[in-house]
Amino acid sequence: xSDDDRKKKLRTRNWIVGGILLALVVLFYFITVVKMSGP
Amino acid sequence: MSxxxxxxxxxxxxxxxxxxxxxxxxxxxxxxxxxxxxxxxxVGMAVAPGTLHPVLAFTALLCIAVxxxxxxxxxxxxxxxxxAIMERTKARPIPAGRITANEALAFGTALSIAxxxxxxxxxxxxxxxxxxxxxxFYVFVYTMWLKRRTPQNIVIGGAxxxxxxxIGWAAVSGDVSVESMVLFAIIFMWTPPHFWALSLWRDxxxxxxxxxxxxVVAGRExxxxxxxLYSVLLFPVTIMPYxxxxxxxxxxFGATILSTLFVLGAxxxxxxKDEGSAKQLFxxxxxxxxxxxxxxxxxxxxxxxx
Numbered sequence: 001x002s003d004d005d006r007k008k009k010l011r012t013r014n015w016i017v018g019g020i021l022l023a024l025v026v027l028f029y030f031i032t033v034v035k036m037s038g039p
Numbered sequence: 040m041s042x043x044x045x046x047x048x049x050x051x052x053x054x055x056x057x058x059x060x061x062x063x064x065x066x067x068x069x070x071x072x073x074x075x076x077x078x079x080x081x082v083g084m085a086v087a088p089g090t091l092h093p094v095l096a097f098t099a100l101l102c103i104a105v106x107x108x109x110x111x112x113x114x115x116x117x118x119x120x121x122x123a124i125m126e127r128t129k130a131r132p133i134p135a136g137r138i139t140a141n142e143a144l145a146f147g148t149a150l151s152i153a154x155x156x157x158x159x160x161x162x163x164x165x166x167x168x169x170x171x172x173x174x175x176f177y178v179f180v181y182t183m184w185l186k187r188r189t190p191q192n193i194v195i196g197g198a199x200x201x202x203x204x205x206i207g208w209a210a211v212s213g214d215v216s217v218e219s220m221v222l223f224a225i226i227f228m229w230t231p232p233h234f235w236a237l238s239l240w241r242d243x244x245x246x247x248x249x250x251x252x253x254x255v256v257a258g259r260e261x262x263x264x265x266x267x268l269y270s271v272l273l274f275p276v277t278i279m280p281y282x283x284x285x286x287x288x289x290x291x292f293g294a295t296i297l298s299t300l301f302v303l304g305a306x307x308x309x310x311x312k313d314e315g316s317a318k319q320l321f322x323x324x325x326x327x328x329x330x331x332x333x334x335x336x337x338x339x340x341x342x343x344x345x
Contacts, residue, residue, distance in 0.1 A: 009058050010058050013059075016061045017061070027094075027097075027098065027101075030094045031094060031095070031161045033094075034092045034094045035161070
């Protein structure tokens, strides 16, 4: 595997992990809103 | 040094030639198993008394999925040596050298802790404890203790796969009830004939890896008898939701027909003694569980609308 391919693969992986983390931030935001609005 | 310990050593020291893809990490979560777990968990939530905000319901399902997947990743870490021997599993990320065993362990452990903590904080502690028990049962009881020691491995270990509807129920109601235990019992009784049907044509693979599945230890004939026995025992368990009143006539009727076909399939496996009927029963057993829970889900949706 060339260095360029390796970098490209790592960059794709980082974008996906970043997307998952962002989705978790959004989820935690909504969980907080729901929990704070009470039962 | 045994064959498996040599393989384990090779796997743990194998240098990664290229970075693992996200898909490899996803494969560690056993997505096919996860889909059934999510579905049965969803049905547990749907039939439970009470309601849950959609955001929290999604969170509970996510925790069940991630928790189940995480235990699968730890299972792959522990079983990397035998996975490398078996045809069915040798392409998994660890034996194929795409992810190291230690990475899989760290990944599985982190996700296990995160899913249980999130379930406890966002949903309730009963569901979180049940999720923790499920993960611990699958990792310590099934994977580490039973799988390589006894042909009853999947009978007792099947409990791990039976917990999700109970967790779903607990997420909504906050408790453990007879009804949720019945949902547990259905999957618990379904697991042995499901896996033994598979092992009837994968027994050489299991024998090669030294896993004492029933056909390896007791032979195919004894396994076929057990498949019939468990499918008969499964029958009354599946119609209990109707008699307990948390499923309607449609479910009662559907479960009777589906379970009758299951027993007939098991008898066919016993009578014909060929690979084809075992494969057929294995495929049907997946459809069977899906349809049973789909009817339960359908009935509860209709009940909610009407």
